Amino acid sequence: MTGAFPRRCHGLVLDGLSITVKGHSRALIEGLSLSVTPGQIVTIMGPSGSGKSTLLSYVAGFLDRNAFVANGAVMVGGERIEERPAEERHVGILFQDPVLFPHLSVASNLLFGLPRVKWRDRHKRRSIVSDALASAGLAGFEERDPATLSGGQKARVTLLRTLLSQPQALLLDEPFGKLDAALREDFRSFVFAHVRECQLAALLVTHDPADAEAAGQIVIRLDDDPTRLSKL
Amino acid sequence: MLLRLAPALTLLVLGAPIVLGLAWTLLPAFGYFPAIGGTGLTLEPWRVLFASPGFNRALLLTLTTGIGTAVLALLAATSFCAMTAHHPSVLRLRSALPPLLASPPSAMALGFAFVIMPSGWLVRLVSPWATGLDRPPIGLVTVQDPLGLSLIGGLLLKEVPYLVLVIFAASGQVPVERTLAAARALGQRPATAWLKAVFPQVYPQIRLPVFAVLAFSLSVVDVALILAPGNPPPLAVLATRWFSNYDLSLYYPAAAAASLQLVLVIFGVIAWLAMERTATVLGHRWIERGGRSRIAQGFTVIAGSTTIALGALGIVALGSMALWSVAGAWRFPDALPETWQLSMWRTQANPIGGAAEATAVIGLASVAVAAVLTLACLENEQRHGIRPGLTALWLLYLPLLVPQIAFLFGVQVALIRLGLDGTLFAVAWAHLVFVLPYVFLTLADPFRTLDPRYAVSAAALGAGKWRVFFAVKLPLLTRPFLVACAVGFAVSVGQYLPTLFAGAGRIATLTTEAVTLSSGGDRRILGIYAVLQTALPLLGYGLALWLPRLLFRRFRGLA
Numbered sequence: 001m002t003g004a005f006p007r008r009c010h011g012l013v014l015d016g017l018s019i020t021v022k023g024h025s026r027a028l029i030e031g032l033s034l035s036v037t038p039g040q041i042v043t044i045m046g047p048s049g050s051g052k053s054t055l056l057s058y059v060a061g062f063l064d065r066n067a068f069v070a071n072g073a074v075m076v077g078g079e080r081i082e083e084r085p086a087e088e089r090h091v092g093i094l095f096q097d098p099v100l101f102p103h104l105s106v107a108s109n110l111l112f113g114l115p116r117v118k119w120r121d122r123h124k125r126r127s128i129v130s131d132a133l134a135s136a137g138l139a140g141f142e143e144r145d146p147a148t149l150s151g152g153q154k155a156r157v158t159l160l161r162t163l164l165s166q167p168q169a170l171l172l173d174e175p176f177g178k179l180d181a182a183l184r185e186d187f188r189s190f191v192f193a194h195v196r197e198c199q200l201a202a203l204l205v206t207h208d209p210a211d212a213e214a215a216g217q218i219v220i221r222l223d224d225d226p227t228r229l230s231k232l
Numbered sequence: 233m234l235l236r237l238a239p240a241l242t243l244l245v246l247g248a249p250i251v252l253g254l255a256w257t258l259l260p261a262f263g264y265f266p267a268i269g270g271t272g273l274t275l276e277p278w279r280v281l282f283a284s285p286g287f288n289r290a291l292l293l294t295l296t297t298g299i300g301t302a303v304l305a306l307l308a309a310t311s312f313c314a315m316t317a318h319h320p321s322v323l324r325l326r327s328a329l330p331p332l333l334a335s336p337p338s339a340m341a342l343g344f345a346f347v348i349m350p351s352g353w354l355v356r357l358v359s360p361w362a363t364g365l366d367r368p369p370i371g372l373v374t375v376q377d378p379l380g381l382s383l384i385g386g387l388l389l390k391e392v393p394y395l396v397l398v399i400f401a402a403s404g405q406v407p408v409e410r411t412l413a414a415a416r417a418l419g420q421r422p423a424t425a426w427l428k429a430v431f432p433q434v435y436p437q438i439r440l441p442v443f444a445v446l447a448f449s450l451s452v453v454d455v456a457l458i459l460a461p462g463n464p465p466p467l468a469v470l471a472t473r474w475f476s477n478y479d480l481s482l483y484y485p486a487a488a489a490a491s492l493q494l495v496l497v498i499f500g501v502i503a504w505l506a507m508e509r510t511a512t513v514l515g516h517r518w519i520e521r522g523g524r525s526r527i528a529q530g531f532t533v534i535a536g537s538t539t540i541a542l543g544a545l546g547i548v549a550l551g552s553m554a555l556w557s558v559a560g561a562w563r564f565p566d567a568l569p570e571t572w573q574l575s576m577w578r579t580q581a582n583p584i585g586g587a588a589e590a591t592a593v594i595g596l597a598s599v600a601v602a603a604v605l606t607l608a609c610l611e612n613e614q615r616h617g618i619r620p621g622l623t624a625l626w627l628l629y630l631p632l633l634v635p636q637i638a639f640l641f642g643v644q645v646a647l648i649r650l651g652l653d654g655t656l657f658a659v660a661w662a663h664l665v666f667v668l669p670y671v672f673l674t675l676a677d678p679f680r681t682l683d684p685r686y687a688v689s690a691a692a693l694g695a696g697k698w699r700v701f702f703a704v705k706l707p708l709l710t711r712p713f714l715v716a717c718a719v720g721f722a723v724s725v726g727q728y729l730p731t732l733f734a735g736a737g738r739i740a741t742l743t744t745e746a747v748t749l750s751s752g753g754d755r756r757i758l759g760i761y762a763v764l765q766t767a768l769p770l771l772g773y774g775l776a777l778w779l780p781r782l783l784f785r786r787f788r789g790l791a
Contacts, residue, residue, distance in 0.1 A: 062413050086416040087425070087524070099407075099414040103432040104519065111520040112428070113418030125522070165418045 004128040005163045005198045010077025012036040012169040012201035017072030036201035041215040043204045046222030052205040056171045060093045061086030076168045092167030094175040098154040100146035107142035113165030132160045152183045172204040188214055238608035249665050252646045253639030260487035268480045277484035286464030294466040297380040298450030301387045308539040309395035315536030317426035332393040332546050334769035336726030338747050339762040341386040341458040343549030349375045351564050353552050359565035368564050376461045383460040389546040391445045402437035419524045423532040428519045444632040447497045451635030454728035458750045468637045475641050494638040556759030576756045591741040595724035598663040599717050602671040610679045631665045640733040654736035662734035663724045671720040678712035714776035722769035
């Protein structure tokens with residue numbers, strides 16, 4: 001861990017959230033309310049098409065408003081963010097693919113999100129990045145081309161990049177889905193350890209029960225029938 | 233096997249005119265031109281060129297307008313594309329692209345000149361109520377201004393839409409949506425997210441088209457004849473003037489000027505590469521700063537809006553020529569003609585009809601050959617599992633990178649020796665050199681990315697290679713094939729210099745006539761030429777979009 005990761009994060013609250021595909025009468029998600037405390041990981045499971053990823057898109061601010069009708073409050077640290085553009089929500093997101101920018105070195109990828117308002121000095125910014133890499137067992141990787149990294153290394157760099165951008169909450173959109181079994185467990189515990197250490201409120205979307213078990217806490221199941229929203 | 237010869241044949245068709253043409257321009261530039269008595273090698277042509285009045289200013293004008301246009305065109309196209317990340321609705325403006333892309337540069341320049349000239353549309357729109365003018369302002373030079381600003385403006389109207397199209401096409405190779413989402417989740421505003429995360433991935437793919445824009449802007453002749461200052465004109469115009477002079481001794485300095493034009497383009501590309509390096513370093517520093525300010529976002533949106541205004545100006549320019557073609561009396565400061573007429577279309581029907589026919593014949597012939605060669609190359613590549621490399625791409629771009637003036641005179645010399653100058657065949661071949669790259673580049677992607685399982689399935693059903701090609705691949709590619717042909721046709725319609733030189737001045741197309749009439753011709757006749765110059769290519773695009781719908785109306789998967 002390194003000092004530049006977020007500290008004293010806030011909870012994430014969803015209140016009365018509903019999402020409908022435009023032109024359809026039945027809601028994909030209806031009246032979903034939940035609260036994630038700092039350091040907690042809430043897992044959302046469900047078959048494909050049940051609206052798991054759509055839910056994360058709404059929270060992160062990427063929902064296609066031409067395709068979906070959605071409403072409901074999203075609160076981070078007591079502030080409502082659902083009307084803000086994605087870049088002002090301070091909600092980090094990890095996708096199934098690493099999405100490291102291929103035109104930038106590993107260090108530049110991390111510097112991309114490191115907010116200038118917080119750290120202005122170039123040397124300080126560089127040393128923060130080096131510390132973060134070292135803390136993840138990637139010391140000396142600064143000038144590497146992301147394309148030359150292994151799958152596990154890419155995954156770790158992506159998490160570091162998100163954490164350095166100082167998110168207040170974290171969304172995990174099946175980030176372990178494409179890794180093979182051994183790596184998967186490895187990266188999962190890497191992510192969960194950071195979530196707890198940074199006291200982030202995290203929402204995890206997955207269809208692997210092992211992920212849910214490892215997250216170990218609350219699991220929410222989105223079914224085909226949204227009224228049977230159940231807590232397990 | 234004939235198919236195996238396709239790449240070599242294509243290379244010959246493209247390469248022979250360029251190599252022969254360059255040789256027959258470079259040799260006279262050093263005094264060797266036996267046909268008119270030059271047998272020794274000398275530097276005299278260069279001395280004459282450098283000593284000609286206004287040479288330094290001509291050189292400076294060429295460089296500032298050429299490099300200026302390329303830089304501004306890239307900035308405008310980039311900011312427009314960045315803006316679409318912020319306002320997705322801007323994407324709807326793409327429907328304005330076809331007329332802007334289809335109209336030849338000279339037609340656009342004619343319309344642009346009328347819009348901005350002191351007695352033009354812009355001044356008319358605000359006169360007399362706002363300006364108090366009831367006759368055109370005197371002493372105001374807005375067209376053919378000495379700094380070449382109107383030339384830059386006129387070129388931008390064509391080059392910006394082209395680069396926008398190229399960027400859109402290249403964006404298909406990048407996971408734009410995911411990249412934008414990742415950058416925005418890291419705190420970047422949409423337009424800056426596009427600039428920092430998407431554009432650097434797109435740029436390497438659009439570099440060659442950007443070089444083509446640079447080469448074209450540095451050496452353009454037809455647009456410069458309409459919009460650039462005349463004394464001194466840019467270098468390429470100077471060379472063209474000397475080449476077409478009755479005084480044959482001017483061939484030597486003309487050849488030197490044309491050769492210098494080639495040097496300028498090479499120098500321009502090297503300078504551009506240096507700028508690219510600097511921009512990359514500065515860009516990375518900007519990205520690594522991690523700033524999230526609104527300034528860059530705001531600047532991009534302003535620049536993007538300017539680009540949209542520029543596009544609108546282009547449409548207005550084309551519209552103004554259409555209006556002139558049916559205008560009767562249209563005095564300053566009336567915003568619209570007082571009376572209307574169609575008589576000009578009737579009285580001019582003969583010369584215009586002839587030019588339109590020649591334009592169509594040359595266009596169709598060059599497109600037909602280009603299409604056959606392109607399909608043969610692509611099919612050959614697929615059958616033999618050839619992966620075309622960067623060299624092939626550069627060769628394909630060569631006709632767009634070598635300035636036309638630097639080899640077309642030499643082409644004319646070679647044609648005279650073969651007794652082919654002034655024939656439709658020669659003109660069509662000269663057009664083919666520029667048509668083929670566009671047809672190839674437009675068709676290559678759809679052809680290479682066509683789902684290979686269709687061909688495999690057909691082969692498994694017992695179809696031979698040729699049957700697979702004609703009965704499966706070609707029908708599936710009908711739409712992109714026709715679009716590629718339409719693009720090639722539009723390119724052919726717009727050619728000025730190749731028609732002039734290969735046609736030895738004896739073959740008149742819509743474009744050569746329009747450019748010839750542009751100085752002092754009747755605006756109503758000019759209007760007709762400009763309208764037809766735009767209408768023919770648009771007709772091509774229309775057919776390319778409509779025919780597949782008609783042919784495949786019963787098949788939802790294709791229509």
